[in-house]
Amino acid sequence: xxxxxxxxxxxxxxxxxxxxxxxxxxxxxxxxxxxxxxxxxxxxxxxxxxxxxxxxxxxxxxxxxxxxxxxxxxxxxxxxxxxxxxxxxxxxxxxxxxxxxxxxxxxxxxxxxxxxxxxxxxxxxxxxxxxxxxxx
Numbered sequence: 001x002x003x004x005x006x007x008x009x010x011x012x013x014x015x016x017x018x019x020x021x022x023x024x025x026x027x028x029x030x031x032x033x034x035x036x037x038x039x040x041x042x043x044x045x046x047x048x049x050x051x052x053x054x055x056x057x058x059x060x061x062x063x064x065x066x067x068x069x070x071x072x073x074x075x076x077x078x079x080x081x082x083x084x085x086x087x088x089x090x091x092x093x094x095x096x097x098x099x100x101x102x103x104x105x106x107x108x109x110x111x112x113x114x115x116x117x118x119x120x121x122x123x124x125x126x127x128x129x130x131x132x133x134x135x136x
Contacts, residue, residue: 052064
């Protein structure tokens, strides 16, 4: 009896671990859907109301030449990576008080992870190749 119980518990933990791992893997297709929310103000390869997203990773916040950033964003000291994007996307106006980005944020952590994975993927794609990258 102990062996059957032990085996059932082990199989249950393995199944739970597999499900948790699958849930933790970012879904870039879903991330692209989440990016649809950003399209009201942003584009990948050119500036709109908000700055372009090509070249985002490793870029210093407020550094796209010719884009009119808020003083708060220029002075934020942020360099965009997974962690800084996650924090900013969760609550932009809290992360950078005084930002001109008045969007309330992407509240769901999975949505943010998928969005960040999508942005990383698309930054390696032909859409973003050749788009001038500002200095860091």
